[in-house]
Amino acid sequence: MKPDWEGPLGEAYARAMSYLKDLPVRRVGPRDTASDLRAKLGGKLPEGPSDARQVISSLADNVEDGLLPSGSGxxxxxxxxxxxxxxxxxxxxxxxxxxxxxxxxxxxxAAVVEEITAEWLVELFGLPRQTSVGFVTGAQMANFTGLAAARHAVLAKAGWDVEADGLIGAPPIQVLVGAERHDTVDRALRFLGLGTRCIVPIAVDGQGRMRPDALARELGGGPTIICAQAGNVNTGAIDPLDEICELKQDAWVHVDGAFGLWSAVSTPMRGLEKADSWATDAHKWLNVPYDSGLVLCAHPEAHRAAMSVRASYLIHDDEQRDALDYNPEFSRRARGFAVYAAIRALGRQGIAELVERSNAMAQRFADQLAPYVLNEVNLNQVLVRFGNDDELTRRVVKAVQQEGTAWMSGTTWQGRAAMRISVSNWTTSEADVDRSVEAVLRCVEIEQARSTQG
Incomplete structure (x- = not known):
């Protein structure tokens, strides 16, 4: 039977182009509820085949109002x-x-594209030339992989082979990490069998940056991993990496830079190159489609020791790069093509301009919402709170999401409700910011009035 590619792929192309062209004017938020979507998409298990083009057409029709247009400016x-x-x-x-x-x-x-892209990434971030790179799903698995390499290295220094002997009886590892860390670090430690009780929370400043003086007091206790942060998820703050790396002694320094690492392309980040491993996402500030995470390691031998496999049935070419030596997957999507194309199309200058434009748009938000802003806006994150009131702030977040002009996240910062505005999209313009600010202020006014009436 001759396959029909043109029917379903032609339908998919037409639907995709319609969606992308509509993004600048599209309502930013879904219309359908979960019940609506179940009703449209559900039904009995199909017993026989259906026309592929009709399947794609029906799928596009039925999910249309349940999509969150995260590609919108x-x-x-x-x-x-x-x-x-x-x-x-x-x-x-x-x-x-x-x-x-x-x-x-x-x-x-795919292997050669990833090899070349890895070299470009190392140069873009200003990391040591020998740095190895793994292409993973996202920052969760990038943190997992970087911390797996760290676990190998700090235990090897203590005379323990964790890959062969596991963790039972191993010297305990302490993980020093800022109190305002991202949850993916804790989760990675659970996956690695270290557990969250190995964490020693380090005090942070008012913006969530790790305090070097507090770190210094906890060093010197056996095998140690330090988890620093380049881009606090709420404030955008970057830990003082230079001071942290100067203090590290025999510890391994891993940097969780899920989005903030890309700011190094625009402005060199002091001390970044002194760390041992780094995690970031290409599907954040590089604007590559999901999913696309990256782990980088200054010690390729530790990276491979933690990840590689040499199964007898696999065909290895020892002169070439096998991706499974650098990430926790066997079979996987060829993520490197999209990252390669993004870097090739933008170049260093284009990436730097994307970062700088996002930061400028974040500052534009902060200037217009100044009475409500909680953080120092030095990157692309703006944290706002309304009326020093948790309930009002949460209602405003929900109202903005339902209104449809823009979409912002709710968050909790230092025990208080806040709205988090993250400017990461390459298409965001001044007009987008101004229109979104107007929508936020409208919602604030409406919700404040409701509070007064209530």
């Missing part, structure tokens, strides 16, 4: 980027090519 939730045209197009090709990027033998093109 007026989407400021979480820290989601959009997708640049080159990155999205390369991602489409990656799907069509359907390459398994685990081994060089399975896809020489």
């Amino acid at each position: 007026r989407f400021f939730g979480f820290v989601f980027g959009g997708a640049t045209p080159a990155a999205l197009a390369a991602d489409w090709l990656a799907t069509a090519w359907d390459q398994n990027a685990g081994l060089y033998a399975a896809s020489p093109a």
